[in-house]
Amino acid sequence: MSAPTTTTSPPPESPPSAKPHPTPQPALRTRLHTLPRHPLTVALVAALCAAVVGMVLVVAAGAELGSAWQALEEGMFGSSYAVGSSLNSAAVLALIAAGFTVAHRAGLVNVGGEGQLCAGGTAAAAVGLVLPAQVPTAVGVPLVVLAGFLAGAAWASIAAWLKVKRGTSEVITTLLLNFIGIGMVSLAVHEEALLRQPVTSSETLPQSAPLPTGAQLPLIGDVESPATAVVVIAAVAVLATGIVLRHTALGLRLRAVGHSPAASARLGLPVGRLEGGGLAFAGGLAGIAGAALVATAPYVLAEHFSSGYGFAGLVVGLLARGSLTAVAAVSLLFGFLTSGGINLQLAAQVPASTVQIVQSLLVLFIAAAMLFTTRRPGSRS
Amino acid sequence: MTAALEITGLVKSYGSMRALDGVDLVVEAGTVHCVLGENGAGKSTLCHAVAGSLTSDEGSLLLYGESYAPRRPADALAAGVAMVHQHFSLVSTLTVGENLRLLRLPDLAGRIARVREAYGLVLELDAVAGKLPVGVRQRVEIVKALLRDPRLLVLDEPTGVLGPAETDALLETCRRIAAAGHAVVLVTHKLGEAVRAGDHATVLRGGRVAGGGPMAELSAERLVPLMIGRSVGALDATVAGAVGLEPGAVEPVGPVTVGPGAAGSVPAAVEPRGSAPAALDSAGSAPAAGESAGPVPVTADSAGGGADDGDGQRVGGAALGLSEVTVRRADGTYALDRAALEVGFGEIVGIAGVEGNGQSELMAVIAGSLAPDDGRVVLHGRDLTRAKPAARTGAGLGVVPEDRHHEGCVPELSVAENLHLGRLGEFKRFGVFLDRPALGRATEKVLGEHDVRAPGAFAPMASLSGGNQQKVVIARELALDPLVCLAASQPTRGLDIGAVEAVHARIRAAAARGAGVLVVSAELDELLALCDRVLVAYRGRLLGPVDPRAEGARERIGALMVGADGAGVPAGVGQSPPTRGPSPSKAIGAH
Incomplete structure (x- = not known):
């Protein structure tokens, strides 16, 4: 996506040269044309x-705009409880x-976050439950998180293997593996x-036993706040991924493969x-997310424990469009909006679904706007 | 009389780039009007503006005296303007007849008959479009355009994929269409075609009209300076070849061959085969010169001849040797049928042929993106048949792929990244991070050495012109140490004359340094001027070799290209294609 030309001074007259193209001469009309196409304008609109x-x-739900906004704001920032649970969701x-972005750099679209999250959560619960009750946190938590990462990565590796060996579209396989x-x-x-x-009565819920204390993610911040170590893990993951993608040879190789597998193969990558590896890593991060959900209150694995985070995370990844700064920003926005919606x-x-509708519309509008910005001006009447 | 098409002050900008910058053009009815220019001169943009597939920013068009402003291709068709695009638009799984029926024209049979009678364009309606040779497919495209009985026919680079005979037929068709009173706009970057078929010519350069006039008053010598902005004398014969000039038009470059002693080791000093005419001792065009010069390339007849029977050192001694390479397509037909060739050190071997006769597969087998069903690829004694691309690069095989944007480079990445993608390990800081400053410095050096015009080391590859992109690709491959063999496919396709010259100079320099060079090209003239030996790909086989300096080499290669082996091919040159059983190339495969 190229930024529009915003120069105000007229460009110098092109000197006669042997170059095949004349020097740029952006007309005022072109500049006015490109202004509404700027990505930032589009996002704001x-x-x-x-x-x-x-x-x-x-308004249709019969509420006052003012009080609704107040409720939303209170749900987002009103208490340290609100902030803490928002941060957990965002993480x-x-x-x-972040995993989606890594796979996307390598040219793969991972729509399997939900399945990988489930695999990670299941493995984390399995590992956490076999740990002795007195396990220290310094041992238990890393084990649970590692189990989540490995299980998520393994789950994604099924799709990765099919893609690499058989050329099966990873969009289909990761989706179905969900x-x-x-x-x-x-x-x-x-x-x-x-x-x-253990089933003791007919009212025993179909869920796992709670994880031992040593396998539960420790809380961070003040006692009121439910924010757990997942916030730190996510921050580190986003930061590290960002650095690797931007500043290392590995990041560059991933980008090259993503843009042109043929040329990359020719050059020996x-x-x-x-x-x-990119897809497996994406699965691994989703697996950690699953492990974190299991290792957060109420510390059990239950049906629907994922709450659709896998798909919501996919949406965040799509909206962030490859930028890890945007991943952090959009995650926070969505995390806070979600808790705000509950308070609403x-x-x-x-209905809290109002917030979901707004989030979905945001995705739709931005997707539509992409089409608008990328369409070649003047190509169609 | 009114002109068929009158263009006044046409302007079309893409962002800040002006593809057309005030173009004026008049096309008379009943004439073939050639639009010439280098790549990026605005030829295609002009075509699309006339055919309605893009709208211009400024300027006006008059069609037979009436104002004409097409907003979409349908408008153009309704006004009687038809365009034959550079790329075919046929449904390859349907028959020719079905493809024509897709146009939904009334009285189709009558129209087809009229086109056949008027222009002699005969079509086999029951043939499946995808299985036809490109020349025939193009004929279908032209018939498609003519079925609507257009007043103006625009052909955008129609000869790019055609062999010499097909090109002749196409130019003949253009003449007939003009003779029927219609106007034809023929867009090309090959001067030879324009000179042969055009009544008028207009030369575009940088989106402006650089000159033009009736063809009778113009000559190739006058058109070339208009196209590139300098005189033809400064050009090399191969460059003239690339633009379709007869080689006689400019002084040919003398052949400098490498003696037999060079095989087996990289020669310490090889006579430079630069473009300087001084390099030729016995005037290059004389047929006997090749032989009298004595040192006939050591592998001159190895591909077709049986001279190397039992000589096991041959494959190991050559820079690159292919033996019995066979590739089957999914449908069971042979893409490559026991293809064999050898490239000696310091030798330039060319592969001619109409596209689709196995050249692409041959390069894929050499580059390592396609595993042959049978046969071996040997680089200086090392068997690389199943080696990964990285191993091939490590062994000293440089590859310039056919499709620059698909395989040659990653257009989205920067020049620096493209140049060094294969060896990023050399640019590390603190053991982990990529050392971008060092990458930039190394790149600036290469850009300077190879005269690449780029906005900077970290400018996206896509922002470079095609010629500069190709220079980057070639610079990358030539940077291999050691460089045993360079395999280049269509190295100058789509490049303008200046870039063609630079690429040829680099290829010659690589050979002069002792590397073997294999060049696959659709441009026969280019091969004739550049190579020591030319093989011809025909239906997956490699025929020949033909000595490009011998008299009648062009005709012999032309005959082999269309499979007319025997006809006009003297014995001993056109060794008949290997038949199943004891074949001449078996000798190589046996080792």
Whole structure:
């Protein structure tokens, strides 16, 4: 995406030269044309449109705009509890989106965050439950997180292997593996032989027993806040990924493979390993997100424990469009909006789905705007 | 009489780049008007503006005296303007007849018959379009355009993919269309075609009209300076070849061959085969010169002849040797059929042929992106048949791929990154990070050495012109140490004359340094002027070799290209294609 020309001074007259193209002479008309196509303008307009629809929905639900905004704001920043749970959500989203970005650099689209998250969560629960009750946090938590990473990476490796060896589209395979992963969690929490807690009565819920204290993610910040170490893990992951992608040879190789597998192969890059590794790493980060969800209160693996984070993280990754700064920003926005939405329902009796609709609209508008910005001006009447 | 097309002050900008900058052009009815120019001169943009596939920013068009402003291709068709695009638009799985029916024209059979009678364009309606040779496919495209009985026909670079005979037929068709009273705009960057077929010519350079006039008053010598802005005398014969001039038009470069002693080791000093005419001792065009010069390339007849029977050192001694390489396509046909060749050290071997006769597969086998079903690829004694590209590069095989944007470079990455992608390990800081400053310095050095015009070391590759992109690719491959063999496919395709010259100079320099060079090109003139030996790809086989300096070499290669082996091919040169059984090339494969 090229930034528009914003020079105000007229460009110098092109001297007669042997070059085939004359020097740029942006006409005023072109500049006016490109202004509304600037990515930032587009994002702002999209956000504004989404916000307007949100307001209409709030009014339609019979609430006052003012009180609704107050409820939303309180849900987002009103208490350290609100901030803490927002940060937790944002961290999970950021992990999945950072992984998505890595795979995307290698030219692969990982839509399997949900399945990888399920695999990671299941493995984390399995490992956490076999740990002795007195396990120290310094041992338990790293083990649980590592189990999540490995299981998520293994889950993604199935798709990676099919892609590298057989050329099967990773979009299809990762998408379908989601459903298997979700089903696997269901199976695990329903079978006592697997991870279900001991059934003592007909009211025993189909979920795992709680993880031992040493396997639970420690809280950070003040006692009121539910924010856990996942926030730190996510911040480190996003930062490290950003540095690797931008400042190392590995990042450059991933980018080369993503842009042109053929040219990369010609230049001797291990295309299959880079592609497969990128996708596996994406799965690993999603697996850590799953482990974090299991190792956060109520510390159990249950059906629907993923709450659709895998798909929400995918959306964050798509919106961030390859920038890890944007991954952090969009994750925070979505994380805070989600907790705000819950309070919106509690305090202002506006359905929390309003926020989901606004989020989805934001995605739609931005996607539509992409088309608008990338279309070659003048190519069609 | 009114002109068929009158263009006044046409301007078209892409962002800040002016593709057309006030172009004026008048095309008379009943004439073939050639639009000439280098790549990026604005030829295609002009075509698209006339055919309605893009709208111009300023300027006006008059079609037979009426104002004409097409906003979409349908407008152009309705006004009687048809365009034959550079790339074919046929559904390859449908038959020719079905493809024509897609146009949904009334009285199709009648129209086809009229076109056949008027222009002699015969079509086999039941043939599947995808299985036809390119020349025939192009004929279908032209018939498609003519079925609407257009008043103006625009042909955008129609001869790019055609062999010599097909090109002749196309130019003949253009003449007939003009003779029928229509106007033809023929866009090309090959001067020879324009001189042969055009009534008028207009030369574009940098989006402006550089000159033009009736063809009778123009000659190749006058057109070339208009196209490139300097005189033809400064050009080299191969460059003239690349633009389609007869080689006689400029002084040919003398052949300098490497003696037999050079085989097996990189010669310490090889006579430079530079473009300076001083390099030729016995005037290069004389047929006997090749032989009288004595040192016939050591491998001159190895591909077709049986002279190397039992000589096991041959494959190991050559820079690059291919034996019995066979590649089958998915449908069971042979893309390569026991292809064998040898490239000696310091030798330039060319592969001619109409596209699609196995050249692409041959290069893929050499480059390592395609594993042959059978046969061996040997680089200076090392068997690389199944080696990964990295191992091939390490062994000293430089490859300039056919498709620059697909395989040659990553257009989205910077010049520096493209140059050093294969050896990023050499640019590390603190053991982990990429040392961009060092990368930039190394790149600046290469850019200077190879005279690459780039906005900077970290400018995206896509921001460079095609010629400069190719210079970067070649610089990268020539930087191999040691460079045993350079395999270049279509190294000058789509480049303008100045860049062609630079690329040829680099290829010659590589050979002069002792590396073997294999050049695959669709431009026969280029091969004739550049190579020591020319093989011809025909249906997956490599025929020949032909000595490009011998008399009638062009005709012999032309005959081999269309499979007319025997006809006009003296015995001993056109060794008949290997037949199943004891073949001449078996001798190589046996080791």
